[in-house]
Amino acid sequence: MATGGNAIRGTRVGAGPMGEQDHGFHAERVAVTYWDALGNETVRFFAANVPDEEIPEVIDHPHSGLPAGRDKDNPPAVAKTEPYKTHLAYVKERRTEQEAETLLEDALQQLRDRRGEL
Structure with missing residues (x-):
């Protein structure tokens, strides 16, 4: 089977010549x-x-x-990465040891009251 000289084979209809520059506006x-x-x-x-x-x-x-x-001679320094903080570390930042003991004792007392233990 002989193929004909189909020049537009493999191109889209209406594509125009290759490299056409009038498609769209190029902003400065x-x-x-x-x-x-x-x-x-x-x-x-x-x-x-x-x-x-x-x-x-x-x-x-x-x-x-x-x-x-932007300054080639003075590029920005790498930001120091802080280690991952656990939930406990954040709690310790907000509470003193005395506050922590008071909260723990209150929570234990509530638990004992619910279980009926003295």
């Missing part, structure tokens, strides 16, 4: 370069009409995960 944009502590560079594009104070000073670098800033 500005490129902002960010660097992380390892010297990795990334570029983000923002609309040209966005005020400079709305463009973030620090972003997370997409590859290293480190914070990245």
Whole structure:
């Protein structure tokens, strides 16, 4: 079976010539370069009409995960991560030892009253 010279095979109807530039409006944009502590560079594009104070000073670098800033010679430092706090650690921050003993004694007394023990 011989195939004909079908030039539009595999293209969408109405697609137009390849590389046509009239599809849509391309807004003006500005490129902002960010660097992380390892010297990795990334570029983000923002609309040209966005005020400079709305463009973030620090972003997370997409590859290293480190914070990245606009100043190549002075990149932002890695934020110190605090260890995970347990529920007990938070309770101890809010209560003194004396308050904890009082609360424990009250709770035990309520439990004894419900069970009928003295």
